[in-house]
Each structure stands twice: as C-alpha cells, then as structure tokens.
Amino acid sequence: MMNRRSLLKYATACAGVVAFMPQFVLASLSRDGFDAKNISNGMQGVFGTDAHTESNKVVLSAPTIAENGAVVPVTIKTSLPDVTAIAVFVDKNPTPLAASFTISAGMKPEVSTRIKMRSTSNISAVVQSGGKLYSVTKEVKVTLGGCGG
Amino acid sequence: MAMRAIARKKGEWVDVRVLAKHPMESGLRRGKDGKNIPAHFIETIYASLDGKEVFRGFLGPAVSKDPLVRFYIKGNKGDKLQITWKDNEGKSDSITTVIK
Numbered sequence: 001m002m003n004r005r006s007l008l009k010y011a012t013a014c015a016g017v018v019a020f021m022p023q024f025v026l027a028s029l030s031r032d033g034f035d036a037k038n039i040s041n042g043m044q045g046v047f048g049t050d051a052h053t054e055s056n057k058v059v060l061s062a063p064t065i066a067e068n069g070a071v072v073p074v075t076i077k078t079s080l081p082d083v084t085a086i087a088v089f090v091d092k093n094p095t096p097l098a099a100s101f102t103i104s105a106g107m108k109p110e111v112s113t114r115i116k117m118r119s120t121s122n123i124s125a126v127v128q129s130g131g132k133l134y135s136v137t138k139e140v141k142v143t144l145g146g147c148g149g
Numbered sequence: 150m151a152m153r154a155i156a157r158k159k160g161e162w163v164d165v166r167v168l169a170k171h172p173m174e175s176g177l178r179r180g181k182d183g184k185n186i187p188a189h190f191i192e193t194i195y196a197s198l199d200g201k202e203v204f205r206g207f208l209g210p211a212v213s214k215d216p217l218v219r220f221y222i223k224g225n226k227g228d229k230l231q232i233t234w235k236d237n238e239g240k241s242d243s244i245t246t247v248i249k
Contacts, residue, residue: 031192034209071213090211094177098211101220104203108162108221111206114213116175 033097039089039124042097043133046087052126052133055080060125060136069117069142077110080129086111092121117142154246156230162221163248165196165204169218169234175210191216194234198224224248 033045043050061075076086086109087100098115109127117123117140124137151170156163169191176188188210196204203222224230226248233243 031207034207073217075219093211095209095211097209099206099208101204101206104205106203106223110221112217112219113206113208114217116211116213 033087033100035095036097037095039091039096042089042095043087043126046097046100047085047126047128047133049133052135054136055127055134056136058125058127058134058136060123060138062123062138062140064139065141065143066117067143069119069144071114072117072123072140072142073112073114074123074125075110075112076125076127077108078127078129078134080109080127080134082130083109083127084131085128087126088113088115089124089126090115090117090121091124093118152232152234152242152244154230154232154244156224156246156248158224158226158248161223163224163228163230164219164221165230165232166217166219167194167196167232169194169216169242171214171216171234171236173208173210173212173214173216177210189236189238191234191236194218194232196220196222196230196232198222198228198230203230 033042036042036045040050057080058078066072083103085102088098089096101111103109120141122137122139124135126133126135154167156165171191174186174189178186180186190210191208194206204220228248229245231245235241
C-alpha cells in the first residue's frame with residue numbers, strides 16, 4: 001500500500017505522461033465531436049483543434065447533385081504523408097460530424113462511406129497528416145433532404 | 150443483425166468493403182404515431198487482422214441506413230479479417246472474412 005506522498009508523486013507523473021501524449025492518440029480514442037453543432041466544435045472534439053489548412057492534396061469525391069439526401073456516397077483520399085485520421089462533416093446537418101476514421105500505419109489513407117444530408121450543404125473532409133489538419137470543402141446540392149420526418 | 154464483407158487483394162492493398170444492416174436512426178425522426186423514434190445507430194466499426202486492430206471508424210447517425218464502409222489495408226490472400234460493429238444500445242455483430 002503506497003503512502004500518500006508516493007501516491008501523489010505517481011499521480012503527477014501519470015498526468016505528465018498523458019499531457020505529452022500526441023493529440024492524435026487521444027483523438028482516436030473518443031466519440032467527442034458527434035454532438036457538436038458546428039464544424040469548428042466538431043473538429044475540436046475529434047482532433048483537439050480546429051486549426052486547419054485547405055489543401056488540394058485532400059480529395060473529396062461526392063456527387064455535385066444528390067437525388068436522395070439519405071444516401072450520399074463520399075470518398076476521401078489524400079496523397080499527404082503520415083495520415084492518422086480522416087473525418088467528414090456536413091455543414092448544414094444539425095450535428096455536422098458524420099464519421100471519423102483512424103488510419104493506422106498499415107492503411108491506405110482512403111475511406112468511403114454513405115452519409116445523410118438534410119439539405120444542400122458544403123461537405124468538408126479533414127485529414128490529419130503529420131499531426132496537422134488539412135481540408136477540402138465541396139458543395140453538394142440535395143434535391144430530396146435525407147433526415148426524414 | 151447481419152453484416153457482409155468482401156476483402157480483395159489488389160496490388161499493394163487489400164480493398165475491404167463492409168455492408169452492415171442497421172437502421173441508423175438519428176433520434177430526430179417521428180414515427181407515424183407522432184412519437185419520437187429513439188436514436189439507434191452503429192457507433193464504432195473496427196477490423197482486426199490476426200487479432201491486431203487495423204481499422205477503426207466512429208460513425209454517427211448521419212451515416213446512411215445500412216452503412217457501407219470501404220477501406221484499404223495491408224494483408225495477404227488467405228489472411229482472416231474480423232470485422233465488428235457496436236451500436237449505441239450496446240448491441241454488436243461480428244464476422245470473419247478471408248482475404249481473396
């Protein structure tokens with residue numbers, strides 16, 4: 001049983017280690033960001049920051065016009081190196097973060113999925129490369145909104 | 150609950166496509182009786198190769214019903230890939246597919 005002094009020392013050391021853990025490790029462990037009502041807070045939830053640079057090295061494939069907002073196929077890929085995470089946001093959805101993916105060392109930095117869009121909106125793809133965030137935004141027109149009800 | 154997956158080695162990468170059967174309800178819709186349909190959606194989907202995690206995705210209710218996810222990993226033909234999802238109600242489903 002530790003005495004109080006060594007327990008405090010141990011706890012401080014642990015806190016110190018956690019504080020130095022790279023952001024991307026923390027980001028990959030949580031579901032933060034899904035309740036955020038705007039993209040900035042969503043990014044802060046996923047990545048710990050909303051600081052990002054637009055980059056033409058992040059490629060977002062999505063239809064220009066989506067007939068059915070309930071099923072909008074999106075593909076995000078990038079030629080940027082050391083990719084650790086990819087996230088997709090739909091600006092006009094009530095909670096913009098649609099999905100986030102951790103990209104491990106043995107993975108191609110490319111993911112595809114299908115998302116719901118409530119109305120015509122910008123979609124943003126954010127890639128974490130070398131610890132920094134890079135993004136691309138594209139408008140997708142929706143003829144029939146996808147959240148139902 | 151059901152899930153299908155195909156994993157095909159193409160050159161350097163294994164192309165993995167997963168289709169999970171799930172209502173992906175946002176909790177924002179009302180049913181015909183006027184009552185709110187509770188949120189019910191896959192929260193996490195992950196894949197492991199020989200017990201080692203190689204992919205993890207966090208999904209929200211804005212992912213379409215019957216989620217389709219496609220990703221690319223390193224692997225060899227004959228390797229077994231286990232794919233699992235967990236939803237917000239604590240339910241989960243898992244399948245194993247062999248890389249072709």
